[in-house]
Amino acid sequence: DTGVSQDPRHKITKRGQNVTFRCDPISEHNRLYWYRQTLGQGPEFLTYFQNEAQLEKSRLLSDRFSAERPKGSFSTLEIQRTEQGDSAMYLCASTPQGRGPSTDTQYFGPGTRLTVL
Amino acid sequence: AQRVTQPEKLLSVFKGAPVELKCNYSYSGSPELFWYVQYSRQRLQLLLRHISRESIKGFTADLNKGETSFHLKKPFAQEEDSAMYYCALSASAGGTSYGKLTFGQGTILTVHP
Numbered sequence: 001d002t003g004v005s006q007d008p009r010h011k012i013t014k015r016g017q018n019v020t021f022r023c024d025p026i027s028e029h030n031r032l033y034w035y036r037q038t039l040g041q042g043p044e045f046l047t048y049f050q051n052e053a054q055l056e057k058s059r060l061l062s063d064r065f066s067a068e069r070p071k072g073s074f075s076t077l078e079i080q081r082t083e084q085g086d087s088a089m090y091l092c093a094s095t096p097q098g099r100g101p102s103t104d105t106q107y108f109g110p111g112t113r114l115t116v117l
Numbered sequence: 118a119q120r121v122t123q124p125e126k127l128l129s130v131f132k133g134a135p136v137e138l139k140c141n142y143s144y145s146g147s148p149e150l151f152w153y154v155q156y157s158r159q160r161l162q163l164l165l166r167h168i169s170r171e172s173i174k175g176f177t178a179d180l181n182k183g184e185t186s187f188h189l190k191k192p193f194a195q196e197e198d199s200a201m202y203y204c205a206l207s208a209s210a211g212g213t214s215y216g217k218l219t220f221g222q223g224t225i226l227t228v229h230p
Contacts, residue, residue, distance in 0.1 A: 003160075031216060042121075042203050042220030043161070056217065091161065095216060106218065108161040 002026060004109035006092050012115045013082055020078045021112045025094030032075050033106065034067055035091040036060065043091055049075060082116045089113050119144045121206050123221035130194050131229050138189040138224045140178075140204030148206045150180055150187040151218070155201045164189075164202070174198070194228045201225050 005024045013019050025032050030051050035043035046065070048056045051072040061067075064082075069075040079086055090113075093106040120143040130136050142148060152164040165173045167180040167187060178189045187204060204221040 033217065035218075035220075040126075040222065042123075042205075042223050043218070045217045045219065048217055093161075105163045105166075106216065110160050 004092055004094055004107050006090075006109040006112050008112055009110060010113050010115075012117065014117050015082060015084060017082055018078065018080045019082060019114065020076055021090055021114075023075045023077070023092030023094075023109060025074070025092070026096075026107055029094035029096050029107070030072065031095040032069060033093045033095075034075070034077055035093065037089040037091060037111070038087075046077075046090075079114075082114075084116045087114055087116045119148070119206050119208065119219040121204050121219050121221035123202075123204055123224050125224050126222065127225050127227070129227045129229065132196055133193050136191050136194040136198070136226065136228075138202050138204075138226065140187045140189065140221060142185050142187065142204070142206050144185075144206060144208075146208060148208070150178070151205045151207070152176070152178055152187075152189050153203045153205055153220075155203070157200070161203070194226075196228045196230055199226055199228045 004026055007022045011019055032049045034046040036046055037043045046058050046061050047067050049069040052069050064080045067077045089111045091111045092109040095106050122141045124139050150167040153161050154164040155161045176189055176191045178187055180187050201223050203223045205218040207216055207218050
């Protein structure tokens, strides 16, 4: 399967613990996005990478959140000192080299569902 | 700021009936609009985008800049169209968002036999 993959698919943790999620984009896609989706809402943008450079971070991304894409391939999203309000589906998407800054089709992964007890 | 509104959380129609999923947006620049769909137990995927002016699975959507709308339409709904539909907006060329999508809350479409 050459689609976007995310690991783990489900994570249950206790409040205060740290968690890390991984996203593997489609090969050679240089843009990678993280979104968060809570129940009954559409996905909300968290952050964006072009290759290894993190170009934008949403105000939703508090200091407890950090994302990396060290080699311009896979990406990790870490949440430190988790809170119950962090419970959500975390989605990753990637796009190939675009035709300028316009959006190309975003290919989404299956998501990681986080539950903070 | 970008904002997308989908006023209907739920929409039910019978097979063969026309369907229209509403989407309104707020954006000061020239947006790019998309419809994404999520079928049961599947991942989110692109259905169509306004710039392509295409019809996918019988669905069409016209960008109306005057009414700031991008409603999704299909003349004859099918049971397999039942899914969650999201309208999404992206900043146009020249912005720094480079494809960041702003999604609406989504509309669950149910097509009854």
